[in-house]
Amino acid sequence: MKIAMIGTGYVGLVSGACFADFGHEVVCVDKDELKIKRLLKNEIPIYEPGLDVLVAGNQTVGRLSFTTDLPSAVKGADAVFIAVGTPSRRGDGHADLSYVYAAAEEVAKAADGYVVVVTKSTVPVCTGDEVERIVREARPDLKIDVASNPEFLREGSAIEDFKRPDRVVIGVENEKAREVMRLLYRPLFINETPLLFTRRRTAELTKYAANAFLATKISFINEIADLCEKTGADVQDVARGIGLDRRIGSKFLHAGPGFGGSCFPKDTLALVRTAEQFEAPTRIVEAVMQVNDARKGRMADRIIEACGGSLQGRTVAVLGVAFKPQTDDMREAPSIDIVGRLKAAGATVKAYDPAAMGEAKKIDAFAGVVWCNSSYEAMAGADALAILTEWNEFRALDLGRVRRLLTAPVIVDLRNIYTLEEMREKGFTYVSVGRPAVAGEVVEVAPPLERATEQG
Template identity: 60%
Template sequence: MRIAIIGSGYVGLVSGACLADFGHNVVCIDRDDAKIRALQQGEIPIFEPLLADLVIKNQREDRLSFSTDLGPAVAEAEVVFIAVGTPARQRDGQADLSYVHAAVRDIAMSMSGYTVVVVKSTVPVGTGDGIERLIREVRPQADVSVASNPEFLREGAAIGDFKRPDRIVIGVEDDRARQVMSEVYRPLFLNTSPIVVMSRRSAEVTKYAANAFLATKIAFINEVADLCEQAGADVQEVAHGIGLDKRIGGKFLHAGPGFGGSCFPKDMQAMIKMAQDHGTPLRIVETAAAVNDQRKRVMARKIIRACGGSVRHRTIAVLGLTFKPNTDDMRDSPAIAIITGLQDAGARIRAYDPEGMDQARTVLDDVAYCGDAYTCVEDADALVIVTEWDMFRALDLDKIRGLMRRPVLVDLRNIYGAAEATKAGFAYVSVGRGRQVPPVQEGAPILALVG
């Protein structure tokens, strides 16, 4: 099939590369000249495992191309995906649809023959209806169907998620569109990936509901972690115990410093506003969002307590800046609030992240960025692990202990055990694991975690 994708950001680029790899002929379109020129040269503007190889392969085999010229690509396309940004509006948190509407007008002017316009961007319920009306205003005689096909891609695992999805949600209002969308995803029939066909409005709500539910699981287990710390329990044991219940499941039950990224915070705010507009406030979602915002600030205070109650003029080494591993995305990363809180308390920050430091420089000031984990910890008064990159899971703790000024390890992802950390001589603090090491008092010996 001939497919055009409007928007060559994260979702558009991953979708375009994967659809081309299925055998479709795909053109990815973007107004950013520099981005398109880079993509044409095989330079990928984001870090996503396997993506660069997939883009280059399909370019070489003439199934994937990039352009700033929307008209010819849309005129030749049977299916046009809209994958432009829908950032939250500052005034109310609702999704900003201005990029979507601009794309729709351009598409309507360029269509030729029957076209299925597919909204892959995350949009409020009823957006598809508005898009259809807008197309009819621009082209009253247009032979068009509008579909919703929300994405469920995890950053860091997006290629696998697209090619081996849990489900493919398609929202349509007519059988012609259903048939065309089935043909788009026909290659996945071999993987027996379930295609779930529903109404357009149901598909739009499904995207928000899925993200809000997963984010709520994270907020829930983080509150349980706080209880475990005070009650002498271990949140990892609790999470395992409840996760074995098939009604609950073990995913997204990892206690930590809170969620971030490009989807969960933005989509929760948009869903909250959408529900308020329909007179049906979502109190659970509202609370989960508030809990998560507070969580990031609490983590900074947790680090300060581990350092004896003050970090003024202390050097804190931070490992991991992105909101999760295997991405360079800093959007709403817990590291931002944590580092800012420590700086406000007078700390000096050294940091290392294998992929996120270029992005971090745009949002964090007065941070000394280092070339590796061991350089980062030199002469530090505390080490904080914020993002659980694989390379941080097997650090030489004895070596790190020797490089640091004071051996305080605050493990916000629970990737180490208390026994191994204390054996290496660290005062060790984790999240939700029973009794924590007492705060380090000025001039006092380092105490190991008991139990």
């Protein structure tokens, strides 16, 4: 089948490449000429493991192509996916659907026969109704159907999620559109992937409900972590204890600095605004957002407290700034608030991230940060180490070397990637999340000027 994918952002590029790998003919469209030129040369504009190989392989065999010419991509297509951005709208927090609607109008003008227009972007319930109205108004003569096919891709494992998903949710209004969508996903039948066909509005709401529920699990376990710290309990054991209950499950029960990224923050807000619009308030989701917003500042305070309550003249080494490992995505990353607060408290921040430093440098909160080429370079001469993202390479640091590089043996681990026992054995003052603090040997940290004199 022939597919046109409108938008080559994270969702559009991954989905287009995977559909091509299924054997379909896919043309990805974007207005950004520079991005298209890069893609034609197999230069991937986002960090996603394995995507470069997938794109190059399917370009080579001719199943995947890129263009800025939307009409040529749409002509003859069996399905046109709209995978453009839906950022939070300034002022009210509703999803900004202007790009979706503009794409729908362009598709209507370009189509030359029956086509299924599929919203792949994350959109509020009833968006498909408006897309259909726009298309039919622009081209009353055109035979079209509008479907909803929300994505459930996790950054860092998006290709695996597309090819071996838990489920595929498809919202259609008639059998003809259902058959087209079924044929598009036919390669998944061999894996017995559940294809859940629903009405269009149901599919749209399913995406928001899923993200809001996962965000709720994160904020819930973070509040339980706070209670664990007050009572001497261990949140990791609590999470295991409740996660083994199949009704609850273990995923997204990892205490930390709060959720970020391109989905959870904006989707929870959009769901709240949609619920308000329909006079069906979502009080639990509102509380989830409030807990998450407050969480980031409290994590910065934790680092300050571990350094004796003051960061004036101190240096903090930060490992990881991306909102999660295996991505360079900095959108709503907890590190933005945390690093900003550390700097405001007077700290010099030295930082290292395996993939996200380029994106972080574009953000005002990181102005003045000393960017380093390795974990150990960031630690050299620092008064404390803070772990903000759980990249694999941070999980097996040479703790003896860490101890020698830091001026004081202080580690604040906001991802709980080390055990209390090994930190106690190595003599670190170790502060994590939802677990008892480990008190290492007391080290009096000299002010920077005195240290410079001693070293000289």
